[in-house]
Amino acid sequence: MALGVTLPQAIGATLLLMGGFMFVLGFINRRESHLAYFGALSVGWAIVETQLWLRVLPIPTAAAEFLQCSMFAFIAFAGVQFLLRYAHWRQRWIDRALPLQCALMPLSLALAGPAHLHATASVWYVVLSVETAAAAAFYLHRQWHARSRSFWLMAAMLAALALAGVVEIVAQTLGTQPLAAQLAQLATPVMFVVVGLRLVQQHGRALQEAELGRAHLEQRVRDATAEIERNFRQFAELRVEQVTERERKRIAADLHDDLGAKLLTIVHTSDSERISTLAREALEEMRLSVRGLTGKAVRLADALGDWRAEVVNRLAQAGIEADWSAPEDQPQMLSARAYVQTTRILREATSNIIKHSGASNCTITCRVAEDDFQFVVQDNGSGIPLELDGRLDRGHGMASMKHRAKQLQGQCLVESGPGYGTVIRLTVPLDRAPAAQA
Structure with missing residues (x-):
């Protein structure tokens, strides 16, 4: 059933x-x-x-x-x-x-x-x-x-x-x-x-x-879209870099051809020694700016040679004994921006020693590590005066030096006291130096 x-x-x-x-x-x-x-x-x-x-x-x-x-x-x-x-x-x-x-x-x-x-x-x-x-x-x-x-x-x-x-x-x-x-x-x-x-x-x-x-x-599709967006962004960034580089070169050429020629004329034709000196200094600054604008990398060994020649020569002209110590034949490359900024920091430090320290001796030591290099500039002068109340950034271009070092993603430390001289420690990363701005 x-x-x-x-x-x-x-x-x-x-x-x-x-x-x-x-x-x-x-x-x-x-x-x-x-x-x-x-x-x-x-x-x-x-x-x-x-x-x-x-x-x-x-x-x-x-x-x-x-x-x-x-x-x-x-x-x-x-x-x-x-x-x-x-x-x-x-x-x-x-x-x-x-x-x-x-x-x-x-x-x-x-x-x-x-x-x-x-x-x-x-x-x-x-x-x-x-x-x-x-x-x-x-x-x-x-x-x-x-x-x-x-x-x-x-x-x-x-x-x-x-x-x-x-x-x-x-x-x-x-x-x-x-x-x-x-x-x-x-x-x-x-x-x-x-x-x-x-x-x-x-x-x-x-x-x-x-x-x-x-x-x-x-x-x-998402991966392809992301890849397209990434490529487009890289292309846009590359385009901006190319336009910026071309504009920098144009400005550098204008400075060199126009302003440089006029400053050079003033140097050779002026009857005033002071005007000739100021024009020569302006010409050097202009050439340094042009070098930074062109964006050509510099061998660290060549940069150290330039800095030594300038710093030692200026200190000698001021009657200050200079003791320069730096390694030789360094293969690392230094971006043009880092070279310009470091040059200006060293110039400011040298000017402070000559104008304000009253020192008779200055020791400049450079050490190169794997990722950065360090300058130690030490004089035997009178040090920073007490009236600055310990705020070193307010005197002798210290704020400008620290700002330039920060642009290089490095640091600039100042140690000083009345009667004990001044020590400036500058550290610049080699691999991140191209990010700096002049």
Whole structure:
């Protein structure tokens, strides 16, 4: 009793619900049209199988037999289209012929009448079976050549369905319902449920892979966008640097050609020694500024030579003994900005010693480390006067020296006291020196 009523009801309801769900799923996703056809196939078969568990039909028996026979045309239509679409193959003439067949079969059955219903239906069953078998063979042929993983599973399912159909035909021919026939009647909807679950699993896996692909594509788009923005920003910065460099060179050329020539004329033609001296100092400052504007890097060894010549010469002219100590043959490079700023700091320190310290001796020591170099300038003069109240930045250009060192991302420390002389410690990072501004 459970095998004859309860189990068929459960399987039929499952097949009906699953078929409806898959039809809606395939209808929404037009690219997965095979799901819609399989859903239609499952719903059609579930309707046909209602005779297994409905004891009393709501319509006359003749009408029920007519509708049941007509449903096989719809089932064949859905089955053939499912197999073809699942094999990714479509023909317009088949799309038009199968719906026409669904209309011709009920019409022929109606014209045959109740007396010839079964004979006419048997002819149609043969035609529909041949169509379905041809579609199944075509599907398996395509799957075999595509080396699909699901070939053997689908081949087993189709073989089981074919075997169940043969058992049912034999049972109907003999007019008996043995246990094998009952099991065959239940096997068909069970196979449909298994295939449906397999299709749903494949659809879910395809959706997951599509989502992963979409996320990967979005990440690649974000990366490409970031790369484009970074390249554009670098290009804009490079463009700004190029324009700035070109403008610096133009200003340097103007200073050298115009202002430099006029200052040089004043140096050589002025009758006033003071004016000539001021013009010469201005010319030196102008040349130093031009050197900073051109942006050419300087070897640290060459820079140390320039600084030594200038500082020692100025101190000697002022009657101050100079003791210079620095390493030789340094391979490091110094940016033009760092060279200009350091030169001005040393000039300011030298001027302070000459004008304000009253020193008779000055020691200049340079040490070069891996990432920076340090100057220590120490004199034996009178030191910073007490009236500055310990605030050294307010006197003798100390604030300017510290500001220039800060621009180099370095530091300038001043140690002094009345009667103890002054010590200036200048530290400049070699690798960050190009960031300084003149």
